[in-house]
Amino acid sequence: MKSLVIAEHENAILKPETSKTIHAALKVGHSVDVLVVGDGVSALAQQVAAIAGVNRVLLADNSVYAHQLAENTADLVVSLASDYSHIFAAATTTGKNTLPRVAALLDKSQLSEIIDVVDADTFKRPIYAGNGIATVKSLEDVKVITVRASAFELQGEQAPCEIQAVDAVIESNNSAFVSISQTESVRPELTAAPVIISGGRGMQNGENFALLEGIADKLGAAIGASRAAVDAGFVPNDMQVGQTGKIVAPDLYIAVGISGAIQHLAGMKDSKVIVAINKDPDAPIFQVADYGLVADLFEVLPALEQAL
Amino acid sequence: MKILVPIKRVIDYNVKARVKADKSDIDLANVKMAMNPFCEIAVEEAIRIKEAGNATEVVVVSIGDKACHEQLRTALALGADRAIHIDTDQKLDSLHIAKLLNKLVEQENPELVILGKQSIDSDNNQTGQMLAALSKRPQGTFASEVVISEGKVNVTREVDGGLQTVSLSLPAIVTTDLRLNEPRYASLPNIMKAKRKPLETVAADSFGVDLSPRFELLQVEEPAQRQGGVIVDDVAQLVEKLKNEAKVIS
Numbered sequence: 001m002k003s004l005v006i007a008e009h010e011n012a013i014l015k016p017e018t019s020k021t022i023h024a025a026l027k028v029g030h031s032v033d034v035l036v037v038g039d040g041v042s043a044l045a046q047q048v049a050a051i052a053g054v055n056r057v058l059l060a061d062n063s064v065y066a067h068q069l070a071e072n073t074a075d076l077v078v079s080l081a082s083d084y085s086h087i088f089a090a091a092t093t094t095g096k097n098t099l100p101r102v103a104a105l106l107d108k109s110q111l112s113e114i115i116d117v118v119d120a121d122t123f124k125r126p127i128y129a130g131n132g133i134a135t136v137k138s139l140e141d142v143k144v145i146t147v148r149a150s151a152f153e154l155q156g157e158q159a160p161c162e163i164q165a166v167d168a169v170i171e172s173n174n175s176a177f178v179s180i181s182q183t184e185s186v187r188p189e190l191t192a193a194p195v196i197i198s199g200g201r202g203m204q205n206g207e208n209f210a211l212l213e214g215i216a217d218k219l220g221a222a223i224g225a226s227r228a229a230v231d232a233g234f235v236p237n238d239m240q241v242g243q244t245g246k247i248v249a250p251d252l253y254i255a256v257g258i259s260g261a262i263q264h265l266a267g268m269k270d271s272k273v274i275v276a277i278n279k280d281p282d283a284p285i286f287q288v289a290d291y292g293l294v295a296d297l298f299e300v301l302p303a304l305e306q307a308l
Numbered sequence: 309m310k311i312l313v314p315i316k317r318v319i320d321y322n323v324k325a326r327v328k329a330d331k332s333d334i335d336l337a338n339v340k341m342a343m344n345p346f347c348e349i350a351v352e353e354a355i356r357i358k359e360a361g362n363a364t365e366v367v368v369v370s371i372g373d374k375a376c377h378e379q380l381r382t383a384l385a386l387g388a389d390r391a392i393h394i395d396t397d398q399k400l401d402s403l404h405i406a407k408l409l410n411k412l413v414e415q416e417n418p419e420l421v422i423l424g425k426q427s428i429d430s431d432n433n434q435t436g437q438m439l440a441a442l443s444k445r446p447q448g449t450f451a452s453e454v455v456i457s458e459g460k461v462n463v464t465r466e467v468d469g470g471l472q473t474v475s476l477s478l479p480a481i482v483t484t485d486l487r488l489n490e491p492r493y494a495s496l497p498n499i500m501k502a503k504r505k506p507l508e509t510v511a512a513d514s515f516g517v518d519l520s521p522r523f524e525l526l527q528v529e530e531p532a533q534r535q536g537g538v539i540v541d542d543v544a545q546l547v548e549k550l551k552n553e554a555k556v557i558s
Contacts, residue, residue, distance in 0.1 A: 010469055133531050134525060175447075308547065308557070
């Protein structure tokens with residue numbers, strides 16, 4: 001019995017989700033192969049080969065895989081699937097896009113966003129925006145699974161394992177890449193950052209998010225936002241933390257001017273320490289915060305930046 | 309062009325879901341139900357495409373017991389032309405739903421199927437992708453913009469690092485993200501009119517799809533409760549606690 005993990009990367013930069021997904025796969029107890037799909041990703045395959053626990057790397061390096069379109073990647077994974085009892089991908093937008101397509105092509109149900117491995121057939125996953133944790137046993141002979149990376153650990157290093165080229169070139173004729181516009185950021189990525197400071201509707205406008213930057217610089221933090229702040233146009237939507245945005249679990253999460261709606265809490269309530277800064281003492285965020293400060297954020301933020 | 313929009317009846321998103329005392333599932337007795345928010349966005353988009361003259365008919369479909377007529381009528385009041393209810397009491401997985409929808413796609417042959425990206429109850433985010441696989445159609449998931457022109461649909465997708473645009477040949481499958489549009493409200497006259505629009509019920513069994521369960525739900529627990537926190541007096545005390553008590557900053 002073997003498991004296959006699909007590596008998560010962007011523009012040939014390996015993402016920490018890959019290592020965490022490998023950790024989840026190793027918990028099943030089978031030997032783990034990792035598939036690296038992309039264009040110009042041979043260096044990335046070498047990095048993956050050095051992640052502790054990886055048995056073999058499969059490398060599908062071809063220009064048709066440049067943008068990891070679901071139509072092409074899913075067919076490629078299906079062509080390799082007969083060797084595996086478990087197929088994993090990180091629950092990123094790439095993994096979520098591709099893996100259900102793989103599952104349906106294999107005629108298997110899929111488990112989404114597992115947060116724990118009970119045994120090779122049984123997994124835990126959050127439902128209802130994290131208000132319930134379901135223990136689910138899969139009756140399928142092949143388990144297709146996406147992994148909530150924030151619930152698993154980074155793997156250490158090992159002497160690099162074998163890398164095997166996959167020659168299959170699969171190109172769909174009914175979908176094509178047009179363009180990508182990436183949000184520029186010098187800060188750590190939200191899903192990997194050890195500290196996150198997020199602003200909500202209470203920030204009042206986009207310019208005021210600058211108040212978070214000095215603090216983020218001092219703490220090496222990523223800047224996030226609530227859906228209210230995104231919908232109001234303060235910041236771009238890839239900064240959104242929540243059920244419909246990114247799920248994060250940093251060491252420290254500072255929520256500024258965020259009331260703490262169910263959907264926002266779903267994205268951050270597994271953070272180790274939560275700080276809430278809000279002038280409304282009844283805001284639900286204080287029910288999950290380890291440290292709460294009831295005060296006007298426009299007075300607190302400059303003072304906090306100074307104090308750090 | 310015909311557009312098919314699958315919609316789901318779920319717990320209202322403002323309601324905090326509670327786990328049953330016997331841990332068998334979430335307690336849905338006497339809980340307010342509504343159309344899944346992402347499905348509302350899908351219905352809105354289909355209607356906007358029709359209003360722009362790019363579609364002739366919007367068909368909505370829901371799978372579940374008779375109670376989902378309420379959400380189908382809502383969609384009709386918002387502007388859908390007719391509704392199909394696929395009747396079943398069974399709890400179905402995404403794969404079952406995708407297979408039933410695929411049968412319907414074969415019958416109705418819509419050029420575009422628009423679904424929500426995920427339902428807020430099971431949080432699976434699978435059905436659209438699975439339907440695309442089964443119907444051998446391309447997929448534009450997590451759409452924040454949908455532009456139809458000359459046999460193609462360009463979908464701008466919300467991906468982790470920003471926005472990606474793909475061009476799909478029609479027929480295609482699109483799933484909606486939150487920022488695709490802002491759904492309208494149904495007006496009272498339209499709610500009255502919706503009562504006379506066609507709503508057809510077909511039994512799920514009649515599609516010849518194997519609906520036997522692929523999962524066993526062993527239990528549902530409450531998530532770990534966080535320890536009660538403290539309210540600090542000022543910034544100085546906050547920084548002191550983070551440094552010395554929580555030790556998360558240095």
